[in-house]
Amino acid sequence: MSGATIEPKGAQAPFSTSGADLSEVRDWIALLKPRVMSLVVFSGLVGLLVAPVSIPPALGFAAILCIAVAAGAAGAINMWYDRDIDALMRRTARRPIPAGRIEPGAALGFGITLAVASTMLMGLATNWVAAGWLAVSILFYVFIYTMWLKRRTSQNIVIGGAAGAFPPIIGWAAATGDVTLVPWLLFAIIFAWTPPHFWALSLWAHGDYARAGVPMLPVVAGAKETRRQILYYTIILAPLGLSPWFVGFSSPAYALVAAGLGGMFLMHAVRTLREPQDEQGRSLANDAAARRTFSFSLLYLFLLFGALAVDKLVFG
Ligand code: HEM
Numbered sequence: 224m225s226g227a228t229i230e231p232k233g234a235q236a237p238f239s240t241s242g243a244d245l246s247e248v249r250d251w252i253a254l255l256k257p258r259v260m261s262l263v264v265f266s267g268l269v270g271l272l273v274a275p276v277s278i279p280p281a282l283g284f285a286a287i288l289c290i291a292v293a294a295g296a297a298g299a300i301n302m303w304y305d306r307d308i309d310a311l312m313r314r315t316a317r318r319p320i321p322a323g324r325i326e327p328g329a330a331l332g333f334g335i336t337l338a339v340a341s342t343m344l345m346g347l348a349t350n351w352v353a354a355g356w357l358a359v360s361i362l363f364y365v366f367i368y369t370m371w372l373k374r375r376t377s378q379n380i381v382i383g384g385a386a387g388a389f390p391p392i393i394g395w396a397a398a399t400g401d402v403t404l405v406p407w408l409l410f411a412i413i414f415a416w417t418p419p420h421f422w423a424l425s426l427w428a429h430g431d432y433a434r435a436g437v438p439m440l441p442v443v444a445g446a447k448e449t450r451r452q453i454l455y456y457t458i459i460l461a462p463l464g465l466s467p468w469f470v471g472f473s474s475p476a477y478a479l480v481a482a483g484l485g486g487m488f489l490m491h492a493v494r495t496l497r498e499p500q501d502e503q504g505r506s507l508a509n510d511a512a513a514r515r516t517f518s519f520s521l522l523y524l525f526l527l528f529g530a531l532a533v534d535k536l537v538f539g
């Protein structure tokens with residue numbers, strides 16, 4: 224597979240070289256899973272902004288850059304490890320490694336280099352508590368989720384999803400040097416959010432996972448059970464969203480926003496449970512409700528964390 228598209232460098236005209244360079248750069252960026260990174264970075268930024276200690280903007284910027292690069296590094300190592308199953312799934316088959324545009328070993332080297340560089344820079348720029356949590360999240364995503372759980376159990380994302388819940392802890396630690404109750408509450412919110420976020424998507428992507436032999440919940444337990452589990456986790460998530468107010472960290476205005484968002488998420492989960500389906504729970508409506516639940520999950524986290532940050536700025 225590799226080498227099929229490589230041409231001798233000297234044979235290329237300057238224009239086509241720059242075109243090739245640009246698409247090469249795009250491939251390296253794709254290895255970093257940049258769209259997923261956006262929300263990871265946002266939740267890390269909110270952890271940093273709501274912390275009771277503020278750090279100089281340049282250091283705050285360095286901390287967020289480190290979270291972004293570390294998440295990207297973990298994504299690149301994940302794509303290196305998962306290249307066999309990525310090649311079997313329609314959603315992932317065009318990724319640079321399964322498509323043969325980037326050598327697996329080069330992707331692994333890229334991921335490890337960025338992981339080490341981002342952790343070291345975090346430690347030097349802010350503190351080693353933040354760097355330690357950054358390392359934990361990379362290692363968790365790579366070893367616990369990707370290498371251990373993803374191919375073994377339908378609970379893979381319930382436990383492995385913790386990797387994506389660390390960014391607010393890292394952001395907070397970058398500012399304060401420690402981790403107290405509030406960042407753990409933010410961790411818990413993302414932890415409870417991950418199953419409905421992912422299982423909504425897996426309802427329509429289950430064919431891909433079945434083909435690749437990945438035991439995601441709809442493949443193992445069926446769509447009906449997946450719909451029920453989405454609702455259970457949303458029932459846990461909705462009150463958890465209010466927890467910063469319960470502990471006196473946020474104002475009643477935040478609580479109102481969190482309650483509204485939680486209510487809307489519950490409504491989407493109930494609609495996903497009840498959408499027209501066959502006896503196995505497979506949608507008869509092109510998974511319209513599940514698609515809306517997935518999109519709303521992204522909006523939910525963005526708005527909830529946005530509200531938390533705005534609340535801190537306005538009410539202190
Ligand atoms: C183990 C836990 C998780 C799994 C298995 C998972 C899986 C997925 C998958 C398969 C997609 C769709 C395709 C893609 O762009 O790759 C997706 C999209 C997305 N996920 Fe997750 N996710 C998880 C946790 C998270 C976390 C913790 C965040 C951020 C806090 C996050 C943010 C996003 C975003 C922003 C998108 C939309 C990307 C787009 O626009 O396509 N995910 N997730």
Ligand SMILES: CC(C)=CCC/C(C)=C/CC/C(C)=C/COP(=O)(O)OP(=O)(O)O
Pocket residue numbers: 256259263290293294295297298301305315357360361364373386387389390
């Ligand atoms: C700060 C830091 C280091 C964070 C890293 C953790 C991180 C990026 C978590 C997000 C989880 C995620 C994108 C899972 C995708 O699952 P998958 O790999 O099964 O998805 P795929 O099928 O699209 O490859």
